[in-house]
Amino acid sequence: MFNALTISQIFVLDQDEALDFYVGKLGLEVNTDADLGFMRWLTINVPGQPDREILLERPGAPRMDDATAAQVRELLTKGAMAGTLFFSTDDCQKTYETLLAKGVEFTDQPTKRDYGIDCGLRDPFGNAIRFSQPL
Amino acid sequence: MWCHLAVSRAVEDTNRRMLRARDAMDRHYAEPLDVPALARIAHVSPAHFSRTFRATFGETPHRYLQRRRVERAMFLLRSGDRSVTDICLEVGFTSLGTFSRTFRDIVGETPSDYRARGPLAPVPTCFAMSWMRPRG
Numbered sequence: 001m002f003n004a005l006t007i008s009q010i011f012v013l014d015q016d017e018a019l020d021f022y023v024g025k026l027g028l029e030v031n032t033d034a035d036l037g038f039m040r041w042l043t044i045n046v047p048g049q050p051d052r053e054i055l056l057e058r059p060g061a062p063r064m065d066d067a068t069a070a071q072v073r074e075l076l077t078k079g080a081m082a083g084t085l086f087f088s089t090d091d092c093q094k095t096y097e098t099l100l101a102k103g104v105e106f107t108d109q110p111t112k113r114d115y116g117i118d119c120g121l122r123d124p125f126g127n128a129i130r131f132s133q134p135l
Numbered sequence: 136m137w138c139h140l141a142v143s144r145a146v147e148d149t150n151r152r153m154l155r156a157r158d159a160m161d162r163h164y165a166e167p168l169d170v171p172a173l174a175r176i177a178h179v180s181p182a183h184f185s186r187t188f189r190a191t192f193g194e195t196p197h198r199y200l201q202r203r204r205v206e207r208a209m210f211l212l213r214s215g216d217r218s219v220t221d222i223c224l225e226v227g228f229t230s231l232g233t234f235s236r237t238f239r240d241i242v243g244e245t246p247s248d249y250r251a252r253g254p255l256a257p258v259p260t261c262f263a264m265s266w267m268r269p270r271g
Contacts, residue, residue, distance in 0.1 A: 013147065070143045077150035078191060079157075107158045126154055 007043065009055040010083035011076050013125045015042050018056045021123050025102045028054075038062055046087070054085065076126045083127035092117040092133035152177040153191040156184070160196065164203045165227035168196060204228065205241045205269055212250040219246045241269045 012018040022028045022044050031043040031053050043053040059072040075081045089095050092110045096119050100106060107120040107128070118132035156177040160168075173196065174184040188196045204226040211222045220231055223246075228234035238246050 066139070070139075073143065073147050074150060077147040077154065079154045105155070105158075108162060122154070122158065124151075126151055 004051065006051060007053045007055050009057050010085065010127050011059050011072060011081055011125070012056045012123070012127075013058070013073060013076065015040055015056055015058055017124055018042070019044075022054075022056070025099065025104055026129075079122070079126045079128065081126065085127070085129045087129070087131040089131045089133050092119060092131060095131060149179075149187060150191055152179070153188055156188070157192065157199065160200055161203060164200060164207060165225065167227070168200050170196065200227075201237055202241060202269055205238055208234070208238060208246065209242065209249060209269070210255070212246055213252065213255045219250075222246070 019030070019042070023030060027047070028044045029047050031045045031050055032041060033043075034041045040058070042056045044056065045051075045053050059069040059076075060066075061069070064072065072081065076083070096106065096110050099121065105122050107122055110117050110119040116132045116134045118130055120128060120130045122128060156173040159173060159176050163169075170184050171181045174181040177184060177187070179187055185196055188199070192199065194202075207226045208222050211217060211225065212219070217225070219235075223231050223234035226234075228237070235246060238249070242249055
């Protein structure tokens with residue numbers, strides 16, 4: 001059957017703005033940035049994990065009609081598209097402070113939980129991101 | 136065509152700003168609802184904030200905050216043994232009577248009966264906060 005999860009996908013409103021955020025601020029790296037004609041295939045990964053990609057997809061034609069794309073964008077900006085990414089980190093507090101200094105919007109600050117210390121943020125589009133330092 | 140795009144863009148901008156305000160409510164749920172402060176976060180006038188919030192999320196800020204506080208109380212009731220009164224105050228209610236009545240209206244049982252259901256299953260907090268929020 002399967003060997004691994006290789007690519008997962010989240011919606012973004014604008015792929016250049018997504019790069020500014022995910023690469024420029026969060027420090028992920030570009031894996032593939034290819035103009036396929038019908039879409040821009042843009043994936044990123046955590047540095048050192050090129051076999052685990054995140055596809056940054058812009059909703060639109062030809063995959064979906066304009067009205068559907070508008071619905072997707074509406075849901076995305078309400079925080080309801082469930083494009084949630086969970087990362088692990090060695091140092092939650094330090095990463096939080098570094099990102100806060102870069103202007104990243106946090107929804108909750110580093111807090112100790114049963115499973116570790118974690119915190120949450122939003123990307124410019126409404127996707128939720130969390131990172132957690134295991135106990 | 137561009138007219139539709141302009142309307143969509145405006146809706147998306149509003150949604151994102153209202154989401155920002157809602158996130159602030161989730162952070163400060165134990166504090167009194169501060170519509171002027173939330174309106175500033177959302178870049179709308181205080182007079183428009185509640186109506187716009189309701190149009191976006193389907194309920195008033197006041198109701199959203201009540202359900203958030205009750206959800207936090209539900210979590211605390213089943214995660215430890217702090218008294219109902221302590222939990223009531225911690226989540227931002229100022230009256231035990233109001234808390235109990237609101238809790239019962241929303242959850243369908245009293246805080247004590249709800250606590251008697253026992254400890255919760257471990258799930259990531261963000262998902263618990265979203266999915267366990269009571270309806271109504």
